[in-house]
Amino acid sequence: MESPRPQKTVLSRKELYELVWSTPMTKLAGQFGISDQGLVKKCKRHKVPKPPQGHWQRLAAGHKIKRTPLPPVDDASLETIEIQPSSYSGRSSAASETIDAADPRLVAAREFKWPERISRYHPLVRDSRAYLKNQFTDRYGFLHQRYGDPPVLDLKITAGSTTRAHRFMHGFLTLAEQVGWRCGIDERKETIYMEIDGERLFFQLKEIVKQVDHEPSKEEELQDRQIGWRVSQRFDYIPTGKLSLRIESYLHGMVSRTRWSDSNKALIEDQLEAILTGFIHAADAARQLREKREADKQRWEAAYREQLRRERNAKIEKEKRQQLFDKARDWRKAEEVTSFIEAVKHGMEVGMIPTSPDLEEWLTWADSVKISLNPLNNFESLLHEYSKLLQDQSDT
Numbered sequence: 001m002e003s004p005r006p007q008k009t010v011l012s013r014k015e016l017y018e019l020v021w022s023t024p025m026t027k028l029a030g031q032f033g034i035s036d037q038g039l040v041k042k043c044k045r046h047k048v049p050k051p052p053q054g055h056w057q058r059l060a061a062g063h064k065i066k067r068t069p070l071p072p073v074d075d076a077s078l079e080t081i082e083i084q085p086s087s088y089s090g091r092s093s094a095a096s097e098t099i100d101a102a103d104p105r106l107v108a109a110r111e112f113k114w115p116e117r118i119s120r121y122h123p124l125v126r127d128s129r130a131y132l133k134n135q136f137t138d139r140y141g142f143l144h145q146r147y148g149d150p151p152v153l154d155l156k157i158t159a160g161s162t163t164r165a166h167r168f169m170h171g172f173l174t175l176a177e178q179v180g181w182r183c184g185i186d187e188r189k190e191t192i193y194m195e196i197d198g199e200r201l202f203f204q205l206k207e208i209v210k211q212v213d214h215e216p217s218k219e220e221e222l223q224d225r226q227i228g229w230r231v232s233q234r235f236d237y238i239p240t241g242k243l244s245l246r247i248e249s250y251l252h253g254m255v256s257r258t259r260w261s262d263s264n265k266a267l268i269e270d271q272l273e274a275i276l277t278g279f280i281h282a283a284d285a286a287r288q289l290r291e292k293r294e295a296d297k298q299r300w301e302a303a304y305r306e307q308l309r310r311e312r313n314a315k316i317e318k319e320k321r322q323q324l325f326d327k328a329r330d331w332r333k334a335e336e337v338t339s340f341i342e343a344v345k346h347g348m349e350v351g352m353i354p355t356s357p358d359l360e361e362w363l364t365w366a367d368s369v370k371i372s373l374n375p376l377n378n379f380e381s382l383l384h385e386y387s388k389l390l391q392d393q394s395d396t
Contacts, residue, residue, distance in 0.1 A: 009083040013046055016081055017070045020050045026256055033085025036256045046078045047071055057273060060101035099277055105179040109272040112175050118167065124183065124192070125170045128153040132162055140209055140237045151190035154248075156206040158239040165205055165243060168269060172245075175272065181279075191248065196283035199290065202248040208261065209237040243268055245275060247282050254285035316393045320386065327375040327382055334374035341366050 009032055011019075019028055020043060029036040043050050049068035059065050073079065099106060121129065131145075131152045138144045141158045145151075157165045173183050182195040186202070193200040213235060216224065220232035244261035245268055251258065257278050260271050268275070341363065347353035371377050 008085065011081055011083075013048055013073070013079055013081065014070065016043070016046070017048050020048065021067055024056050025050065032083045034083060035253070039083075042081060042083060046081050047073050053274060057101045057106070057277075099280060105276055105280065106273050108175060108179050109276045112171070112272055114167075114171050114269055118170055121166065122170045122173045124153055124173060124185065125166050128155060128169070129162070129166050139233070141239055142207070142209075145190075151185050151187055153185075154191040154202075154204045156204065157243075158207055158209070160239055161207045161241055161243065164241075165207070168243065168245075169205060171269070172272070172275070175276075179276070194279060196279060197287070199283045199286040200249075201279060201282050201286060204246055204248050206244050206246065208240045208242040208244055210240055211235050211237055247279070249282065249286060251282060251285045252289060254288070255281045258282060313393055316389050320389050323382075323385060323389070330373055330375050334370055334376075337366070337370045337373060341370060 020039075023031075025039055026036045029039040032039065040050065042048075049070065051065075055065060101107075131149070132143050132155070135143045135145065137159070140156075142156045143159060143162070153169060155165055155169070176183055176194060184193060184195070185191070186193050186200070189202065191202050191204065193202050195201075214233050215236075216232045224230045224232055242262040244259060246260075247258040255278065257274075260268050260275050260278070262268055344353060344359075344363065344366075348355055348359070353359070375382055
């Protein structure tokens with residue numbers, strides 16, 4: 001049974017402030033019938049501060065949390081907030097729930113220690129390190145994997161970030177396997193996946209590059225003038241050294257966060273708990289999507305079978321009717337033939353038609369045609385054909 005759709009909500013800034021500091025954003029957004037990003041925008045517009053990242057995990061762990069005070073506003077229109085439910089909220093039910101901070105996977109993430117030195121890399125990382133040593137770069141400066149080569153880790157990094165990227169992937173994959181997840185390379189898609197409770201999530205580690213306008217050299221300017229339009233590159237891409245981990249699997253917006261990047265506050269190495277939380281939610285969303293696809297497929301197949309059954313039954317019904325019409329036509333023709341033969345015999349009796357051996361022979365032949373033409377003389381055959389059509393109909 002579907003839950004009732006949320007109604008329009010009107011509340012004050014103070015009321016919204018108390019709600020966002022007492023209920024996780026994803027869960028609160030679900031109660032309002034909007035996405036968590038929609039709720040974030042409402043808070044931003046009405047200047048309502050929201051808890052920082054990791055707030056609920058720290059609160060569950062027993063840490064004392066200091067709220068950001070609700071600031072005053074000069075615009076009176078900001079004091080009243082209207083929240084209209086969206087026509088569709090795609091968040092997964094599990095993604096709307098806060099994972100218990102005591103979850104062993106999150107505990108493992110909090111307690112994970114990054115090794116200062118790595119003597120033995122994870123096999124996937126080892127293969128990637130060996131492969132990327134002699135690779136060329138593309139126009140963005142990323143080390144490029146040649147077409148046709150065996151797939152390795154899906155890394156979009158520049159040469160200057162290989163050491164840190166491989167160190168992160170070694171730690172991340174090691175932690176994932178410690179909590180029971182499985183990672184590997186999908187050779188068909190040529191990308192890395194994380195398998196969580198049977199659900200595969202594809203992801204990528206990428207270095208953020210900065211795009212700047214390209215300053216053409218004198219040779220490039222001369223070449224552009226000679227050709228008549230600009231053929232030299234328009235942009236240069238400058239490595240930043242900042243890494244970003246992203247879940248590439250398409251989840252229809254069912255989870256609020258699928259990307260974690262270096263920031264001024266924290267590197268991705270310091271965001272393992274948030275990353276594992278996101279992957280757990282993403283795996284649940286992937287499961288729900290898979291189950292929905294399977295249910296849709298079963299429903300479509302059942303509808304298709306029903307359509308075939310109806311078409312088959314309609315065809316058989318048409319054949320049954322045609323059989324009836326054909327037999328009725330044969331019967332009418334047999335009646336006409338019988339009447340004609342009787343008229344000939346009557347003509348012979350009254351002397352209208354002279355008798356002869358040829359006429360007697362003709363009458364014998366006409367009687368046999370009359371008998372074979374009348375379906376009533378072979379009704380068992382008619383019923384046999386009808387029963388066969390019924391059997392074909394029941395088989396569908």
